Amino acid sequence: xxxxxxxxxxxxxxxxxxxxxxxxxxxxxxxxxxxxxxxxxxxxxxxxxxxxxxxxxxxxxxxxxxxxxxxxxxxxxxxxxxxxxxxxxxxxxxxxxxxxxxxxxxxxxxxxxxxxxxxxxxxxxxxxxxxxxxxxxxxxxxxxxxxxxxxxxxxxxxxxxxxxxxxxxxxxxxxxxxxxxxxxxxxxxxxxxxxxxxxxxxxxxxxxxxxxxxxxxxxxxxxxxxxxxxxxxxxxxxxxxxxxxxxxxxxxxxxxxxxxxxxxxxxxxxxxxxxxxxxxxxxxxxxxxxxxxxxxxxxxxxxxxxxxxxxxxxxxxxxxxxxxxxxxxxxxxxxxxxxxxxxxxxxxxxxxxxxxxxxxxxxxxxxxxxxxxxxxxxxxxxxxxxxxxxxxxxxxxxxxxxxxxxxxxxxxxxxxxxxxxxxxxxxxxxxxxxxxxxxxxxxxxxxxxxxxxxxxxxxxxxxxxxxxxxxxxxxxxxxxxxxxxxxxxxxxxxxxxxxxxxxxxxxxxxxxxxxxxxxxxxxxxxxxxxxxxxxxxxxxxxxxxxxxxxxxxxxxxxxxxxxxxxxxxxxxxxxxxxxxxxxxxxxxxxxxxxx
Amino acid sequence: xxxxxxxxxxxxxxxxxxxxxxxxxxxxxxxxxxxxxxxxxxxxxxxxxxxxxxxxxxxxxxxxxxxxxxxxxxxxxxxxxxxxxxxxxxxxxxxxxxxxxxxxxxxxxxxxxxxxxxxxxxxxxxxxxxxxxxxxxxxxxxxxxxxxxxxxxxxxxxxxxxxxxxxxxxxxxxxxxxxxxxxxxxxxxxxxxxxxxxxxxxxxxxxxxxxxxxxxxxxxxxxxxxxxxxxxxxxxxxxxxxxxxxxxxxxxxxxxxxxxxxxxxxxxxxxxxxxxxxxxxxxxxxxxxxxxxxxxxxxxxxxxxxxxxxxxxxxxxxxxxxxxxxxxxxxxxxxxxxxxxxxxxxxxxxxxxxxxxxxxxxxxxxxxxx
Numbered sequence: 001x002x003x004x005x006x007x008x009x010x011x012x013x014x015x016x017x018x019x020x021x022x023x024x025x026x027x028x029x030x031x032x033x034x035x036x037x038x039x040x041x042x043x044x045x046x047x048x049x050x051x052x053x054x055x056x057x058x059x060x061x062x063x064x065x066x067x068x069x070x071x072x073x074x075x076x077x078x079x080x081x082x083x084x085x086x087x088x089x090x091x092x093x094x095x096x097x098x099x100x101x102x103x104x105x106x107x108x109x110x111x112x113x114x115x116x117x118x119x120x121x122x123x124x125x126x127x128x129x130x131x132x133x134x135x136x137x138x139x140x141x142x143x144x145x146x147x148x149x150x151x152x153x154x155x156x157x158x159x160x161x162x163x164x165x166x167x168x169x170x171x172x173x174x175x176x177x178x179x180x181x182x183x184x185x186x187x188x189x190x191x192x193x194x195x196x197x198x199x200x201x202x203x204x205x206x207x208x209x210x211x212x213x214x215x216x217x218x219x220x221x222x223x224x225x226x227x228x229x230x231x232x233x234x235x236x237x238x239x240x241x242x243x244x245x246x247x248x249x250x251x252x253x254x255x256x257x258x259x260x261x262x263x264x265x266x267x268x269x270x271x272x273x274x275x276x277x278x279x280x281x282x283x284x285x286x287x288x289x290x291x292x293x294x295x296x297x298x299x300x301x302x303x304x305x306x307x308x309x310x311x312x313x314x315x316x317x318x319x320x321x322x323x324x325x326x327x328x329x330x331x332x333x334x335x336x337x338x339x340x341x342x343x344x345x346x347x348x349x350x351x352x353x354x355x356x357x358x359x360x361x362x363x364x365x366x367x368x369x370x371x372x373x374x375x376x377x378x379x380x381x382x383x384x385x386x387x388x389x390x391x392x393x394x395x396x397x398x399x400x401x402x403x404x405x406x407x408x409x410x411x412x413x414x415x416x417x418x419x420x421x422x423x424x425x426x427x428x429x430x431x432x433x434x435x436x437x438x439x440x441x442x443x444x445x446x447x448x449x450x451x452x453x454x455x456x457x458x459x460x461x462x463x464x465x466x467x468x469x470x471x472x473x474x475x476x477x478x479x480x481x482x483x484x485x486x487x488x489x490x491x492x493x494x495x496x497x498x499x500x501x502x503x504x505x506x507x508x509x510x511x512x513x514x515x516x517x518x519x520x521x522x523x524x525x526x527x528x529x530x531x532x533x534x535x536x537x538x539x540x541x542x543x544x545x546x547x548x549x550x551x552x553x554x555x556x557x558x559x560x561x562x563x564x565x566x567x568x569x570x571x572x573x574x575x576x577x578x579x580x581x582x583x584x585x586x587x588x589x590x591x592x593x594x595x
Numbered sequence: 596x597x598x599x600x601x602x603x604x605x606x607x608x609x610x611x612x613x614x615x616x617x618x619x620x621x622x623x624x625x626x627x628x629x630x631x632x633x634x635x636x637x638x639x640x641x642x643x644x645x646x647x648x649x650x651x652x653x654x655x656x657x658x659x660x661x662x663x664x665x666x667x668x669x670x671x672x673x674x675x676x677x678x679x680x681x682x683x684x685x686x687x688x689x690x691x692x693x694x695x696x697x698x699x700x701x702x703x704x705x706x707x708x709x710x711x712x713x714x715x716x717x718x719x720x721x722x723x724x725x726x727x728x729x730x731x732x733x734x735x736x737x738x739x740x741x742x743x744x745x746x747x748x749x750x751x752x753x754x755x756x757x758x759x760x761x762x763x764x765x766x767x768x769x770x771x772x773x774x775x776x777x778x779x780x781x782x783x784x785x786x787x788x789x790x791x792x793x794x795x796x797x798x799x800x801x802x803x804x805x806x807x808x809x810x811x812x813x814x815x816x817x818x819x820x821x822x823x824x825x826x827x828x829x830x831x832x833x834x835x836x837x838x839x840x841x842x843x844x845x846x847x848x849x850x851x852x853x854x855x856x857x858x859x860x861x862x863x864x865x866x867x868x869x870x871x872x873x874x875x876x877x878x879x880x881x882x883x884x885x886x887x888x889x890x891x892x893x894x895x896x897x898x899x900x901x902x903x904x905x906x907x908x909x910x911x912x913x914x915x916x917x918x919x920x921x922x923x924x925x926x927x928x929x930x931x932x933x934x935x936x937x938x939x940x941x942x943x944x945x946x947x948x949x950x951x952x953x954x955x956x957x958x959x960x961x962x963x964x965x
Contacts, residue, residue, distance in 0.1 A: 519955045520936050542805040544958040547779045548826050549911065551603055551848045552862045555869065555894060558904055564961040576932050 003250040004179045008071045008208065009124075010088055012116060013098035014106035014463065018128040022098060022160035023061075023072060027239065029166055030063035030070070059194065060091075060206055060252045062236045065170045071236075071252035073193065073208075075112075081340060082467060083288045084194065086115050087268045090284060091193045091208030091252065094122040094177030096169065097144065101127045101135035101157075105143045105430060107402045107465035113147055122177045123148050124156070126169060131159040143430055180210075180250030187278040188212030190247075190255075190271040192222070195262055197316040201232070203259040207252070207271060210282060214247045214255065219274035223281035227264040228274060232256045262319045290322045290338025291397055291468065292345055292447055293382040295363035295490060296352070297334030299581065303358055304333050310356035311335060314348060321348060326383065330490045330574050331361060331584070336383055338368070342447060363490050364587035365447045370395040370471050384492035387478045389529065396474045396494075397443040399466040400425065407435050409458040416453055420445035421496060441466070442474065444494065448587070479504045479533070481511065482525040486575040490584050505534040507586060512536040514583035519544070522577050598647030599865055601847040602678070604635060604671070605858025606660040607876070613722045614789035615781060619860030619874045620658050628667040631858075631876065634883035636674050638857045638872075641888055645855055645865055650678035652844035659709075661685040661694060672701035680843045682707055682746075687725035690733035695740030705842075706737055707746040707777075713767040714760055717753045720793070727767065734771045744840065746775035751807045753781055754796040761807055765814045774840045776820065776828045778811045780804055808954065824849060825911040825956055849908045851901065859889075867901070869894045899924075903964055910960050913953075915945030926965040933959055 013019040060073045075088040089095060095116040099105055116123055125148060127140045141155040156172060158165030190207040197203055207214075214220070214234055221228050235243040236253035247253045259265060267288075270281035298307050311323050322338030339345040345365060352358050369381045372393040381387050387394075401422070405413050407429070414437070417424070422439040430436050441450075446466065454462050477500050481491035491511075495503055504526030511524050515538050522538040549557045571578035607621040608628060621627075653675055660668070660683050675681075682705040683698060690708070698706065712718055713727030725733075730747075737745055747768050751761050768776060783790040783797050790797070812822055820828040821841075829840040847854055856863045860874040873879055873890040882889040896904070902924045909916035918925075918941070930946070933939040938952035938959050952959050 519933075519938060519958055541958070542954055543808045544955045545808070545825050545953075546957050547782050548777070549848075549908065550845060551854050551856060551864070552860070552871075554848065554862075554864070554904060554908070558900070558907060561907055561957065561961055561964070564957060565964060568961060576936065 003182070003184070003248075005067060006069045006071070006179055006250045007094065007173055007177050008073065008092045008180060008250070008252055009094040009096060009173055009177055010073045010075045010092050010116075011096045011098060012075060012085075012089075012112035013128075014100070014103070014108040014112075017098050017100040017103065017106070017109070018160045019098055022096070022126075022128065022158070022166070023074065025160050025163050025166050026070075026072060026170065027061065027063060029163065029170065030065050059239075060208075060237060060254075061239045062252065063238065065174065068174050069251075070170070070173065071208075073252060081344070082111070082115070083286060083340075084267055085112070086119065087191065087193045087284070089116055089119045089121060090282075091191055092119075092121055093180060094124060094173065096124045096126055096173065097148065098126050098128050098160075099140050099144045101129045101137045101140045102132050104136075104140045104434065105147055105404070106463040107404050108463070109144070110147065110402060110404070110436070111465045111467065117148070123150070124169070124172050124176055125150060125154065126156045126158055128158055128160050130157045131162055131164065139431065146430075182209070182249035183211045184213065184249040186211035186249075187276055188214055188271075188273045189278045189282060190214060191282050192265060192267055192269050192271060194267060195265050195319070197262050198256075201256050201258070203257045203262050203265050205255045205257055205265055205271065207247070207255055209247050209249050209251050209253070211249050211278070212273075213249070214271070214273070215245065216243070220255070220257075220271050221274050221277060222265055223270040223272055223278075224285045225264060225266060225269060227259065229257045229259050232258050262316055266319060288320055288340065289368075290320065290340060291368055291443060292339045292341055292365050293336060293368060294339070294345060294365040295326055295328060295331065295334050295383065296323070296337050296349075297328065297331040297361045297363070299359040299361050301332045306356065307335065307352070307358055307360070310352050310358060311337070313356075314351060318348070320344065328385070328490045330488045330572055330579070331363070332572075334361075338382065339365075342451070361581050361584060363584055364493070366494060367397050367442075367444045367447060369476070369494060384478055384494045385489040387492075387494055389478075394474055394476045395471040396476060398440055398469050398472050399443050399446065400469050401439045401441045401446070401464065401466045403437045403439070403454070403462055403464050404430065405435055405437065405458050405462040406433055409461060410435050410437065412457040413437060413454065413462060416450075416457055417441065420450060440469065442472075442496075443468070477528050479507070480527050481507065482523070482527060482532075483511075483515070483574050483579065484520075484522050484577045486577075488574050488579075491587065493587055500528055501533050504528075508534045508536045510586040511583055512538055514586055515577070515579055517541040518577055520576070599645050599853045599855045600647045600649070600651040601844060601852060601854040602646065602650055602653045602675070603844075603854060603856040603858075603861055603863075604653065604655045604675070605658065605856065605861040606655055606663050606668075606671075607631075607658040607859055608662050609657065609659045610662055611722065611724065614792065615721060615783060615787060617782075617784045617787060618658065621859075621876055624876075625664065627876070627880070628664045629670075630880055630884075632663075632667040632671045634880045635671060635857055637883040637886070638888065639674075641883075642855055642857065642863075646676070650676050652680040652847060653678045653682070654844040655681075655683045655703075657684055659684070659686050659689060661689040661698075665694070665697060669697065669701060672698075672703070677702065680705055680744075682842070682844055684709065685733075686723075687729040687733040690736055692736050692740065695736045695742065699740045699742060704742065705744040705746070706742050707748060707775075708733060708737075710747045710768065711750045712753060712756070712760075712764050714756075714764065717756055717760065720754055721750070730767075731771065734773070744775070744838075745771075745773045746777060746842065747771065747773045749776065749778045749811075750781050751778060751811060752797070752800065752804050754793040754800070758803070758806060758810060761810060762814065765811065769815075769818050772830075774830050774836075774838075775842060776815060777826055778815070778828070779826050780808065812954075821913070822953075823913045825953065849912055851905045851908060864896060867896050869896050906964060907960055910946075910948055910956060910963075913947070915941075915947035917945055919944070924965055925963055929962045929965075933962060939963070 011019045063070050073088050075085045125144045127137045130137045137157050141152040145152040189211045190209045192205050194206040216234050218231050233243050233256040268285040272278040315321050320340050323335040326336035371379050371381050371391045417439045422441045425438040427437050475497045477497045480487050508524050508526045521540045524536045525532045526534040609620045612622050681703045683703050684707045686709045710730050815828045821831045853865045859879045862871045870891040870893045879889045
């Protein structure tokens with residue numbers, strides 16, 4: 001098709017503002033999916049995404065509208081996937097920015113809008129859910145217009161649910177979003193904005209062709225990683241996959257690569273032809289690095305091989321997932337896993353438990369640290385237990401946190417951020433009622449229970465988003481926990497020196513509640529190096545007997561004893577002490593221990 | 596192979612079912628005592644082949660065996676084979692001079708009295724009908740009839756029982772100079788009327804039971820009693836009395852010996868098989884009336900299970916358990932750890948719990964078993 005009749009766009013929105021419903025309605029209106037076949041939210045293929053109302057993997061669907069070819073590129077909806085979102089947006093010339101008529105702009109609305117502006121996209125602003133009784137379309141329109149520097153009159157009013165206003169939106173997409181402007185005759189270049197793994201066909205790359213033409217059976221090369229392969233099939237989704245003879249400059253589609261490992265093809269990389277290919281890749285490729293780490297251990301140590309296989313399988317579809325074997329004295333064999341963020345971690349954990357039927361113990365998450373060792377070399381540390389006892393400097397990752405909250409909660413949010421070593425950056429009123437705050441915060445303060453605290457202190461009204469801004473030096477110490485004199489590696493934490501005493505004490509108190517009385521006194525200590533900063537004792541039990549046992553009840557008593565034995569097996573043995581699994585998450589609940 | 600040398604006979608009848616009781620009991624039914632004894636004797640006849648020519652112990656438990664009509668009880672006692680120790684359980688209020696003489700005449704040489712407490716208010720909570728005075732009188736009556744081996748059952752942890760009440764009960768019991776004492780923590784079984792009524796109070800005092808158990812052991816051992824099993828105490832052999840006053844019938848259970856039980860709900864373990872008779876009186880009587888064994892639940896006690904039971908039961912005793920034959924059932928690392936904690940002591944041939952280990956016997960045993 002003539003480039004002038006192509007429009008490539010994404011829909012961007014805060015979670016639950018109606019992105020998927022709008023995508024469904026567009027597919028239905030353009031006859032890409034018949035009403036009868038309409039499965040709600042066609043683009044979200046995984047159950048999990050559907051339940052969480054989020055989309056992890058972007059896909060692209062081609063539809064036609066009044067003689068135009070529209071490519072709808074779906075984007076992940078969360079900060080953990082900012083890089084993927086930005087690559088999806090780079091594949092577009094425009095974005096439909098959806099705002100809930102009752103909620104107005106939220107933290108992710110801002111984050112997504114800024115990303116779209118950075119990528120020079122034409123933004124088509126939309127207020128959705130105008131059918132809701134509590135909708136305030138005018139207020140929401142004013143907010144979104146102000147955000148993107150447009151006028152409220154240009155903001156479309158729709159109901160994705162009823163379909164009202166959606167045809168007008170499709171017209172606006174054609175009118176306002178510019179067509180692609182690539183060189184059809186230049187050497188072929190395509191941006192990979194997503195990939196997924198199919199067990200029969202290998203890695204499938206989703207691409208936006210920028211210049212030139214791609215054809216099936218051509219030898220191709222991924223420019224950043226240098227991966228070479230033959231395009232087994234090219235085509236586009238509508239929404240079913242359909243092969244074509246060519247994808248030309250400006251078009252969006254897929255390439256079946258036959259590759260067996262998603263890590264050979266990275267989002268953001270540039271595809272070109274092996275012969276007569278482009279000299280320069282497209283700009284913007286980054287190697288994304290996990291920032292949040294946690295230990296994954298099978299509850300039943302016999303499940304270790306299953307866990308390893310499951311991680312291998314997940315990794316096929318998730319190049320950002322990182323894992324390496326980890327051995328904990330307390331928890332046995334498992335994996336230290338790296339994630340883009342907390343949501344990514346939660347998704348991986350749920351998939352492991354749900355799709356692979358694994359029973360997991362996930363340790364409290366921590367961030368990546370950079371440590372300047374005494375020998376003068378920087379090293380990245382992924383687990384508190386790996387933190388050397390002595391070092392010259394340590395750096396921790398910082399984020400810029402963006403929080404939108406009703407004005408009456410500003411005080412609480414500021415207090416929370418101050419408690420978490422936040423540095424105030426900026427505050428503005430989005431409307432007379434709602435305030436946008438930005439803070440610079442150590443990511444390590446967020447991975448504990450920041451989000452829970454934010455929600456509870458603002459009665460759930462705050463919306464929150466963050467963006468990495470790099471590593472900064474910190475005054476950090478490692479707090480170790482000793483149970484009955486033995487250090488428990490899985491309970492160590494890295495913490496700002498100023499908080500070490502309070503949180504060490506909170507952790508020890510918390511553990512005292514979690515660890516049941518044993519057959520001897522159990523000392524629980526928090527220590528920095530050799531210095532004990534807090535101590536509690538779980539007093540020994542003095543009685544644990546089955547009252548009586550005669551001929552008639554030997555079988556029952558034996559079963560009671562076997563059950564007692566099984567209960568003990570479910571505990572993790574730390575030296576002579578039985579520690580319940582829950583205790584290993586105690587770290588998570590000490591963030592508010594200061595109060 | 597020698598036959599079974601220990602016999603249990605269940606007499607389920609009671610005047611009243613106490614709220615906390617979860618034994619197989621039948622209230623009243625005076626008219627059925629004779630037919631029940633007929634059935635008992637029939638079952639005994641059916642299983643006679645299992646018994647050794649010479650029995651060591653017989654135990655008549657209940658229920659309230661002494662509530663059974665004297666005619667029926669006498670017929671039963673007369674038909675039972677001879678044994679060195681014949682024990683009957685009795686409630687204090689059922690013990691009259693006539694009954695005592697009757698038991699003595701019928702070769703009963705040990706009586707286990709269900710005292711539970713001497714405190715009237717606490718007895719009311721337990722729905723027991725006797726009073727403290729009844730107990731003192733009952734013991735006198737038994738002694739006068741020549742019964743010279745008496746056990747008193749006591750319960751601690753009764754809702755509302757303070758530590759001073761417990762001390763009072765123990766002191767009163769000691770003044771009666773019983774040969775044997777059994778002290779149990781009150782077990783409130785889920786679903787009983789008692790748990791329903793007193794569950795909250797029991798939960799509140801649960802932690803205090805550590806003190807109570809310690810007090811029981813301290814007070815009785817201080818008075819010269821031997822703490823020979825987790826919940827059982829006996830007067831030690833001394834100049835006045837050189838008998839081994841442990842409950843030999845129960846020792847047979849704890850030593851893992853075979854035993855035959857007859858009557859409703861009674862359990863037997865013979866040659867690797869364990870069975871429990873139906874707890875239903877009409878079904879039991881009907882089956883034996885027809886000359887066949889009653890309905891039974893069977894369980895195979897394989898070697899693995901037998902050894903584990905041997906450890907579980909053997910470690911309840913003060914005498915060391917021989918290691919021969921049970922080593923494979925023990926977790927060596929746990930054994931070393933528990934020995935290090937001072938809860939277990941062992942040498943090359945035996946293993947036993949230390950005094951502190953015995954207070955924690957359940958947990959220690961669970962740890963020790965491989």
